[in-house]
Amino acid sequence: MTPASIEDFRELARRRLPRFLFDYIDGGSYAEDTLRANEADLRQLKLRQRVMRDVSEISPGTTMLGQEAAFPVALAPIGLAGLYARRGEVQAARAAEAAGIPFILSSSSCCAIEEVGRGVTKPVMLQLYMIKDRGFMAELLARTAAAGVETLILTVDLIVHSPRRRDLRTGLTGQQGLAARMTRAVEIARHPAWAWDVGLWGRPHTLGNFAPCMPDGAGLAEFTAWVGRNFDASITWADLDWLRQHWHGRLAIKGILDPDDARDAITAGAGTIIVSNHGGRQLDGAPSSIAALPAVVEAVAGRADVLMDGGIRSGVDILRALALGARGILLGRAWAFALGAQGGAGVTRMLELMRHELAVAMALTGQRDVRTVSRDILVDG
Known part of the structure; x- marks a missing residue:
């Protein structure tokens, strides 16, 4: 099967991966209402078809997060991506570099920042x-700078971990007793290709960036428990003063849905605002990212770049986000599905599809340059 859409990659990943891993990336929190809204609200936006506009040359290139981008896409941070393919974060970073777009490494990745950095020729970005433990944070920031990273993405919407019912049902989270281990073992046995390629040869299966501060081990079960004890729910915008003492590169804030929070983020020194509801994995019932985007763009008023993630499944969706004011978008589930389906080659194929779909959508709406796309391309916009 040659994938022709994100849904095709999703189906291939569903077949190849143990269920507890597939559901981890496919699912959201609670009833998954916000997860579904992310896609549904994008599809409600109708595009104006325009003709006779001379679109013989399309310019998809832009800048995002201080880097040149061949088209307005970056690969969003995905935790545990090293479990979707052998050393998955390295494979995805290479695919992003080959496509000419930024790659953002999750701090909860299997491959540490140093390993990923060695796998590419240009610095990646780190999400944090x-x-x-601010002492450990200072050490991680120093490691990040030493690896050549110039841009830090601070995620602010996971101060507490929202329950994800699928993960509880599959035994990925919750009680880590014999029953949970047996559930996962049965799923692994049902997927021998994954067990051989990733389960055996993709080791170590640890959280590389956090391993030094997890004395009880850096595996999945230990990480889930560690998050609850160590993520700081007391943070305020004042804590960015501490961050700025230890990080002197570019700073983006990810997890903004409210215009007032966007204004506060800019006051605190953010150069980029990323509109995101964590892919529907945190506050269920929150608005979709695309619904929240226009008000955030208005509040920012050009003082910072605005990006968004959540629900992007095609190049047409990318164009919809640009129409409502995003400078670019972050792809999350899309590249996780592609990685789980076909490894780095799948990510490369997925990005080719996205870029082609965006170019076609631009041509059929009479757009020649992604940097000049506006709300005018929307029907009744």
Whole structure:
């Protein structure tokens, strides 16, 4: 099967991966209402078809997060991506570099920042959570700078971990007793190709960036428990003063849905605002990212770049987000599905599809340059 859409990659990943891993990336929190809204609200936006506009040359290139991007896409941080393919974060970073777009490494990745950095020729970016152990945070920031990273993405919407019912049902989270281990073992046995390629040869299966501060081990079960004890729910905008003492590169804030929070983020020194509801994995019932985007763009008023993630499944969706004011978008589930389906080659194929779909959508709406796309391309917009 040659994938022709994100849904095709999703189906291939569903077949190849143990269920507890597939559901981890496919699912959201609670009833998954916000997860579904992310996609549904994008599809409600109708595009104006325009003709006779001379679209013989399309310019998809832009800048995002201080880097040149061949088209307005970056790969969003995905935790545990090293479990979707052998050393998955390295494979995905290479695919992003080959496509000419930024790659953002999750701090909860299997491959540490140093390993990923060695796998590419240009620096990647790092996503970070605020944790209580500021001494360790300072060490991680120093490691990040030493690896050549120039841009830090601070995620602010995971101060507490929202329950994800699918993960409880599959035994990925919750009680880690014999029953949970047996459930996972049965799923692994049902997927021998994954067990051989990733389960055996993709080791070590640890959280590389956090391993030094997890004395009880850096595996999945230990990490889930560690998050609850160590993610800092007390943070305020004042904590960015501490962050700025230890990080002197670019700073983006990810997890903004409210215009007032966007204004506060800019006051605190953010150069980029990323509109995101964590892919529907945190506050269920929150608005979709695309619904929240226009008000945030208005509040920012050009003082910072605005990006968004959540629900993007095609190049047409990318164009919809640009129409409502995003400078670019972050792809999350899309590249996780592609990685789980076909490894780095799948990510490369997925990005080719996205870029082609975006170019076609631009041509059929009479757009020649992604940097000049506006709300005018929307029907009744």
